[in-house]
Amino acid sequence: MTYSGQRLPQKRSLVTALPGPRSEALTARRDRVVAAGVGSSVPVYAADADGGVIVDVDGNSLIDLGSGIAVTGVGASHPAVAAAIAEQAARFTHTCFMVTPYEGYVRVAEELAELTPGDHAKRTALFNSGAEAVENAIKVARLATGRSAVVAFDHAYHGRTNLTLALTAKAMPYKAHFGPFAPDIHRVPMSYPYRDPAGLTGAQAAARAIEQIERQIGADSVAAVVIEPIQGEGGFIVPAPGFLPALADWATAHGVVFIADEVQTGLARTGAWFASAHEGVVPDIVTMAKGIAGGMPLAAITGRAELLDAVHAGGLGGTYGGNPVACAAALATLEVMRTEDLPARARRIEEIARPRLSALAGELAVVGDVRGRGAMLALELVEPGGADPAPALAKTVAAEALSHGVVVLTCGSYGNVIRLLPPLVIGDDLLSDGLDVLAQALRTHGR
Structure with missing residues (x-):
């Protein structure tokens, strides 16, 4: 089967030993x-x-078979994406949305409000990388709840900035010798069916994590739970059925912001627009990057309006966040994902x-x-x-x-x-x- 956008012959061919x-x-x-x-x-x-x-x-x-780590889902040079980039670059490459805004940013936010799980009112902020998105989602959760503790999971990967390294579980090559890391980050067990005790259900694995949260931190101190619906760098770990819904329900019951890190799993990668949807989970905030813009640097957080609107004007943003060329690429990428x-x-x-x-x-x-x-x-x-x-x-x-x-x-x-x-x-x-x-x-x- 052949899909649109394939300019090069789609075959394996070696003319030298590798590397050449x-x-x-x-x-x-x-x-x-x-x-x-x-x-x-x-x-x-x-x-x-x-x-x-x-x-x-x-x-x-x-x-x-790597897609630049799940980035080029539509291919590395889809003609619709390349044309959108060229057209926008010929108009302007940058003004800074925080100075002179532009429609492309607004259109991306409109698209993400429609695509992300849930029919509640949503708001979006755009950034440059997955780590930035996760870090800003935590900023929102801490401000909106007035709490500081953040819960992450064994085997997690959330980025390479100081705060996201604190969330990331693996020492080498990510964390070793780069500390100290941001405080008030707490780690609890993940559901890892292959390595969990035989017969442990998703609900039981969630109860194990929740018991540790309540005993070691206290629910009323937790601002957010941050989790990849399928863990990426940690080993493509798919939690047992029921694990994610149980955590999300607990978070809702205790006023904790449930953040789904869909940087690697989002945007059609797992067979749904977002991996959270496979079990009907509606996150409070979704973080996105990688596949969103066909290879251009763009990231987003989309979440409940009351959470993101709690942040004061100027509290979110960045010079390059939501760059107009990247936004044009994202709009074309999302359209390709729909039409194909x-x-x-x-x-x-x-x-x-x-x-x-x-x-x-x-x-x-x-x-x-x-x-x-x-x-x-x-x-x-x-x-x-x-x-x-x-x-x-x-x-x-x-x-x-x-x-x-x-x-x-x-x-x-x-x-x-x-x-x-x-x-x-x-x-x-x-x-x-x-x-x-x-x-x-x-x-x-x-x-």
């Missing part, structure tokens, strides 16, 4: 001028990208991929778990004969897949998860080819 000579030359230049703390998952340099492929500087065409029904396409990707991944779990003892929703799927790799994490294997499998022209990413608190985040516009044949390569890499190294 031009990529190696760029790495040598990079090492002289780019900070060592800025890492890259793969050692090849992009020259072009479209649909489900990335073409590197050596002319190799790679299958993209990309939530349905995400569900179709799962229909193709999940049976193949599950078959690998039945064939190979190193595949401990298959999980995810829509076009957000993962394999947790373990040592044979048990559930001990196998991070070295995950790294080896990803490198093997790359050597054959397929980009896959790893993640997880233990570094042992292979995650799949293909562009939502990837064709069936290209997706199948990528899965073939991944399966062979697992068979080669995982027996």
